[in-house]
Amino acid sequence: MAKTLGPIRRKFAPWDDPEARPLIEFKNVIKRFGDFTAVADVSLGIYEREFFALLGPSGCGKTTLMRMLAGFEHPSDGDITLAGQSLKGMQPYERPVNMMFQSYALFPHMSVEKNIAFGLVMDKMPKGEIETRVQEMLKLVKLEKFAKRKPHQLSGGQRQRVALARSLAKRPKVLLLDEPLGALDKKLREETQFELMDLQQNLGMTFLIVTHDQEEAMTVADRIAVMDHGKLVQVAPPSDIYEQPNSRYVADFIGDINIVEGRVASIEGNAVRMEASSPRVAIVLEDEAKPEVGATVWAAVRPEKVRVSLDAPVDPSVNALSGEVWDIGYIGDTSVYHVRLDGGGTFRATVANVSRTVERPITWDDRVWLTWSKTAGVVLKA
DSSP, X not given: OOOXXXXXXXXXXXXXXXXXXXXXXXXXXXXXXXXXXXXXXXXXXXXXXXXXXXXOSTTSSHHHHHHHHHTSSOOSEEEEEETTEEXXXXXGGGSSEEEXXXXXXXXXXXXXXXXXXXXXXXXXXXXXXXXXXXXXXXHHTTOGGGTTOOGGGSOHHHHHHHHHHHHHHTOOSEEEEESTTTTSOHHHHHHHHHHHHHHHHHHTXXXXXXXXXXXXXXXXXXXXEEEETTEEEEEEOHHHHHHSOSSHHHHHHSSOOXXXXXXXXXXXXXXXXXXXXXXXOEEEEEOSOOOOTTOEEEEEEOGGGOEEESSOOSOTTSEEEEEEEEEEEEOSSEEEEEEEETTSSEEEEEEEOOSSOOOOSSXXXXXXXXXXXXXXXXXXXX
């Protein structure tokens, strides 16, 4: 079994090593269904022991890409390789990958242990080895006490673990997870995300997850590929996707964000000064992007990086907007302020609720100032 990543997870970045070779490679892959192109010329490398996420809205091509790797669909053009071997002409059962489906697809008439053993029985593994492997999987997913139960006698989270154990029992090189947590409630889904991460690290396996849930992808993945209309829009670690989106599409798709259109007035070093059109104010952001003076750009600022105050800022170096509190959303740990700006448009700011009281120093209809630093946002060219 591969060595666990354990505490080195944060240093795990083979994609930054020019000598490293991906375990899985999609090479100019195109998939057409009649006149419709579901996957449009995708080239992508996924590395051994990586937890990789394909993220995007319904119909973006992420599931089709996974199904081609599993062998349930075949590329119209291009090639997919695993450990340097082309998968062309290889049947799903011949590939060293296993897939965990969104519905779990458990056999209702079989016990937990028989569900886990099913693939091993089909492979004609010796009975003693099957029993040993099943016990190993039950222990791995902490279901030893439920071995004799049928799926209908289990909770949603337990059924999810059975499906996971069955997928892992054959020890594939790659585990494919198709929206695996979609049927779980929010709290259980969040708990299971961390269990999946721990399991993947302990096994030292390569996981590929397909999801439309941004928070889920951000939590579990080493890298995320954001997809739109069959194309890869950005491939990067979660922190880069969130803090350094390469387009308005990615910025808007991942989390909440304020986006303001404007024209580049000047550039001094990394400081880009833009004249926003609505509201009509100057915004300065420090960014390595080098747009041309006069070009149309967009300033993107996350709500949690915006401060809300009743007083005008005294620091002239910060970006500042004024307006009226129009709405407040209380989410428990945070409150989201929607502020109608004097110059037009609406801006959002997220404030942490650090005390148990819900009395607000700033409330509806108050006149407020919104401020953020030059390094709080990014400049987007498209």
